Amino acid sequence: MPTLLHLDSSVYPHEGSASRGVTASFRKTWEEQHPAGTVIYRDLAADPLPHIDGVSATAGFSDPAEHSPEQQKAFALRVELAEELERADAIVIGAPMYNFTISSTLKSWLDQVIIMGRTAGETPSAAGTPVTVVASRGGSYAPGTPRETFEFVQNYLEAVLNGMLGLNVDFIVPELTLARVTPSMANLIDLSDASRAKAYEDATTKAKALAARFAG
Template sequence: MSTIFRLDSSIRTEGSVSRAVADTLEAAILEAEGGDTTVTRRDVGTQPLPGDVWATSAFAGFVPETEWTPEQRAAKAFAAELADEVVAADVLIIATPLYNFGVSAHLKLWIDTLISDPRFAPGTETVKGKPAFLVVARGGGYGEGTPRAGWDHATAYLRRILEDVWQLDLDVIETELTLAEVNPQMAELRDLAREQLAESHDAARAGGRSVTLKLRAAAA
C-alpha cells in the first residue's frame, strides 16, 4: 500500500491549471497502483496556514522546550503535524501557480513552517530520495527570448528547497500561457497554450506511471 501526499496552493479551484495537471498525475498513480493507494491532501490555497505559525514555531526552537509558551507549544505541534504528513508519504505532489513572479505566499509559509520542524531543517535527510513532483503553472511565457525571460523567481527556489535542501527525487511539470484563453491580448497564443497544456497532461500521465515502478522497487 502506498501513500500520496498532495499539496495545492492555487487560490482558485475552478479553472486552476496546476490543480488540473495534478489531478491527472494523481489519477495516473492511482490507476497504475491498482487502487491500493491513499491520498493525504493539504490545500493551503483555500485553507491557508495560520499566518503566525511559522514565526512562533521558529522562535520556539531557540528556547528549551520546558520554557515554551502555550502558543509556541501549539505551533511546534502544528509544524510536527505538517512534517508527519510528508514523512508518511511514499510520493509527493506539490502543485503551484506562479503569483506575481514569485512563490505563492501560502506555499512559502508551508515550507517555512515545515523547516521549523527539526526533521526538515537544512542538513537533514528525512525524505532523501523520495519521489516527488512539482507541478507549476504560469500565466504568461517566461522562456528564453520572451519579454519576461528570467521573471519567474519561484521555480528555481522551489527546486532548491525540494531537490537540494530536502534531497527529493524531483520531477518538474511546467505549463505556461495559462491565461491565454481569458486574456484578449494573448489570443494569438491560444493554440500554443493548448499544445503546452496537452503536453503537461501527457507528462503527468507518464510520470504517474513511471513513479509506480520506483514505489514497487522501494517496496521489494
C-alpha cells in the same frame, strides 16, 4: 502501501485552475496504480496554514521539553506537517505563478514544514523523496523569452525543495494559460493548448513511472 502527498495552492477552483487539473490527473493516475494506497491531501488555498510567527519559529530552535503552552501548540502543527512529508513516498505540488513567484499559502507550508535538524539541515528526514511540481503560469518565462529573468517559481522551489529539504524535484510547466481569455494573446492559443496537452501527458507519464517504483 505507498503514500502520495498532494498539495494544491491555486486560488481558483478546479474548473478555473490549470495547476489543479494537472495535479488531479497525476493523482488519478497514481491511485489507479495503487488503489489501496494512501493520499494525504492539503488544499492550501481553501484551508490555509497560519503564517509562521515568533512563537512557532522559536519553538523550532528550542528544546521541546522547555516549550511554553503557546510554543507547544504552534510546534505541534509543524511536527504534523513534517510527519506528512516524511510519510510520503512521492509528492505532487500545484504551484501556480502569482506576481512572478509562488502563492503565499504555499510559502506558509514551506515555512512551517522546514525544521532545521529534522526536515532540513545536514540529514533531511525526507531526503530523496520524489516531488513533482506543477508550475503553471499565465505567460511564458522560458529561457529566451522576454520575461525569462522574472521566473522566480522554479528557481526558488528548486533551491528550497532540493537545497533545504533534499527532495528530488521534477517540474511540469503548463504555460500561456491566459491565452484563451486575453485578447492580446490570441496568437498564442495554439501554443497554450499544446503546453496544456503536454502537461497532462507528463502528469500521467510521471505518475505511472513513480508509482511503478513501489509496485509489489
